[in-house]
Amino acid sequence: MARLANWLRLAALGVATTIMVAAAFPAAAGVDLPKLEKGKGEKCVEDTQFMRKNHMDLLKHQRDETMRKGIRTTKHSLKKCVECHASEKTGSVAATKEDFCAACHSYASVKLDCWDCHATKPGAQQVKKSTSNSSRVTKSASSVSPLMASSISGGNQ
Amino acid sequence: MNNPSENNVDKMEDRRNFLKVGAMVAGATVAPGVLFYGVAHSRAPEEAASIGVRWGMLIDSAKCGDECDDCVTACNTENGLSGETGPQDTQYIRKLNIKDLRNGRVHSLPMLCQHCENPPCVDVCPTGASMKRADGIVLVDRHICIGCRYCMMACPYKARSFVHEPLTDQNPEVPRGKGCVESCTFCVQRVDRDEEPACVEACNANGHQAMLFGDLMDPESAISQALKTHASTEVRADLGLNTGVRYQGI
Numbered sequence: 001m002a003r004l005a006n007w008l009r010l011a012a013l014g015v016a017t018t019i020m021v022a023a024a025f026p027a028a029a030g031v032d033l034p035k036l037e038k039g040k041g042e043k044c045v046e047d048t049q050f051m052r053k054n055h056m057d058l059l060k061h062q063r064d065e066t067m068r069k070g071i072r073t074t075k076h077s078l079k080k081c082v083e084c085h086a087s088e089k090t091g092s093v094a095a096t097k098e099d100f101c102a103a104c105h106s107y108a109s110v111k112l113d114c115w116d117c118h119a120t121k122p123g124a125q126q127v128k129k130s131t132s133n134s135s136r137v138t139k140s141a142s143s144v145s146p147l148m149a150s151s152i153s154g155g156n157q
Numbered sequence: 158m159n160n161p162s163e164n165n166v167d168k169m170e171d172r173r174n175f176l177k178v179g180a181m182v183a184g185a186t187v188a189p190g191v192l193f194y195g196v197a198h199s200r201a202p203e204e205a206a207s208i209g210v211r212w213g214m215l216i217d218s219a220k221c222g223d224e225c226d227d228c229v230t231a232c233n234t235e236n237g238l239s240g241e242t243g244p245q246d247t248q249y250i251r252k253l254n255i256k257d258l259r260n261g262r263v264h265s266l267p268m269l270c271q272h273c274e275n276p277p278c279v280d281v282c283p284t285g286a287s288m289k290r291a292d293g294i295v296l297v298d299r300h301i302c303i304g305c306r307y308c309m310m311a312c313p314y315k316a317r318s319f320v321h322e323p324l325t326d327q328n329p330e331v332p333r334g335k336g337c338v339e340s341c342t343f344c345v346q347r348v349d350r351d352e353e354p355a356c357v358e359a360c361n362a363n364g365h366q367a368m369l370f371g372d373l374m375d376p377e378s379a380i381s382q383a384l385k386t387h388a389s390t391e392v393r394a395d396l397g398l399n400t401g402v403r404y405q406g407i
Contacts, residue, residue, distance in 0.1 A: 067298050070206035070290060072349050079329050117299055117334030119327045 034103035039084040045075050055081075059114075078114065083122040092120040199351055211274075211293035212343055212401060213373040214357070215380050215389060218266040219406040220367035226252050228267050228368065231359030235344055237328040247318035247333075249341040250356055255407075264407050267356065267368075270295060270316040270341035271392065272401030278308035278317065287338075293373075293401055294345055299337040308338055313393050316340045343370075373401065 044051055046058075058076040065071040074080045085093050085100040094102040094115050101120075105112050200207070232250045233240045242248060250269040256262070276295045278287045286302035289295050297308075297317075309317045317340040324334050330346040333339055344354035352358070353370045360368040371380035383389075389403040 063300060065205075067296070067300065068288065068290070070200075070292070070345070070349050071204070072202045074202070082329065116323070117327065117332040117337070119329040119332070121326075121329070123329040 034107040035098070036103050037085070037087055037098075037100055039100075040086075041084045044084075045080075078118055079122075082118075082120065086120075086122050091122075094120045200349070202349075206290050206292040206294075206349075208291045209374060210291075211373040212272065212348060213293070213371065213380055214272075214343075214354075214402045215369040215383055215405060216266060216402065217367045217369075217405040218264045220365055221265045221267065222365065223254055223263065223265045225265075225363075225365065227359045227363050227365070228252075228356035231355040232341075232344075235328070235347070235355035236331045236342075237326070237333070245319075245321045247320060247339060249318075249339075266404060266407060268314060268316070268392075269356070269402065270312075270343075271314050271398070272341075272343060274399035274401070276398065277311040277313065277396075281307040281311040283307065290345075294343050294348070295340075296342055296345065297338050297340065299332065299334065299339070302337040304336040304338065306338060312340075313396060313398075 046054075051058075059078055059081075062073075062076040062078070065073075066077070082093050087093065087095070087099045090096055090099055093100045094112065097103060097106045099120075101112060101114075229248075229250055229252060230240070232238065236249055238247050238249065242251070250267050253264075253266055253268050255264045255266070257264075272293055272295045274293065276287070276289055279289055279295065281287075283305060284301050284303055286298045286300075287295070287308045288298055304319065306319055309319060317338050319338050320333060320335050322335060327333055331342075344352075344356075347354060353361075357368040357370040360366070369380050369383055371378040373381060373384075375381060384403065387405055389405050390407055391398070391400045391403060392407075
């Protein structure tokens with residue numbers, strides 16, 4: 001009897017494990033990753049992988065340089081990020097959960113304080129400039145998949 | 158001496174000198190003020206603000222009209238301020254009309270952050286958010302401001318405001334938000350690209366010429382020359398703050 005009980009217990013454990021693994025499997029295969037809009041420019045100022053890992057450090061460094069010393073280089077400035085990555089639909093980087101910054105940050109559940117003070121939209125002058133740029137870029141790149149979405153799935157495989 | 162190549166070199170030298178002199182004459186005659194201003198102050202974007210410059214302002218209250226608030230309007234537009242003047246609203250610059258009760262004489266003047274050399278707001282700041290830039294512009298680093306408002310209490314000019322409510326649609330060049338203290342920045346974003354603060358530009362554009370902005374360290378600048386020629390006053394000079402904003406006629 002004891003043997004049978006042991007055997008049953010083992011079988012139950014096996015079944016439970018199978019169920020759990022099966023339930024976990026879709027997650028392992030990949031939850032829907034954020035789909036990001038392609039920026040307006042030709043390419044980002046740094047490599048995509050590098051930006052994904054280090055953009056916060058670049059921005060923090062730049063903020064202190066600009067704020068404290070008055071150094072206003074544009075390569076890593078938040079304003080330039082916004083000009084390039086503002087959504088075609090909303091004109092913003094964080095108005096909806098699909099917009100460039102909000103897409104990843106809501107996915108990763110990281111709250112952004114940047115937009116409490118900084119504008120999420122390019123200024124009036126920049127909008128004019130970027131629309132003329134974007135029409136040129138979209139023509140050539142309309143079939144290209146979203147900038148980071150493609151590389152994110154690439155990284156997972 | 159008659160070597161042809163040497164002659165050529167001489168000619169080249171002559172030509173070079175001629176062009177140099179020509180360029181200088183042309184520059185001086187076409188737009189002397191603009192040219193010299195540009196040469197004196199232009200700073201590359203990657204270059205930090207220098208301790209060799211101190212930005213200052215001279216305000217002539219005799220030329221400042223009682224009813225005029227062009228400087229205030231320009232400031233509000235540039236910095237994205239609401240223009241409301243309630244106790245909880247931000248004002249970077251405000252117009253004061255002061256009357257001497259003994260003789261009835263009335264002054265009108267704009268009051269703004271005085272960009273002190275020894276700013277009390279910077280002294281009292283517990284986090285280092287309140288700071289003076291190398292070129293003398295006093296700023297609040299909103300990234301580390303905790304909104305304690307000690308600086309507002311320390312400022313003898315009542316120049317600082319606190320943002321009480323969440324803001325939207327800020328000017329991309331002037332980030333500002335709830336929970337931080339703020340004040341006049343001398344339009345630092347404009348100064349860094351070689352422009353005058355919005356208030357000065359508006360005052361001059363409208364023909365009042367009551368405000369003069371420039372480098373106090375440069376003896377040739379218009380403001381240094383004016384300070385050398387005319388008597389000027391610091392508001393609350395007794396505090397020994399050595400303000401960057403000076404007044405004439407008060």
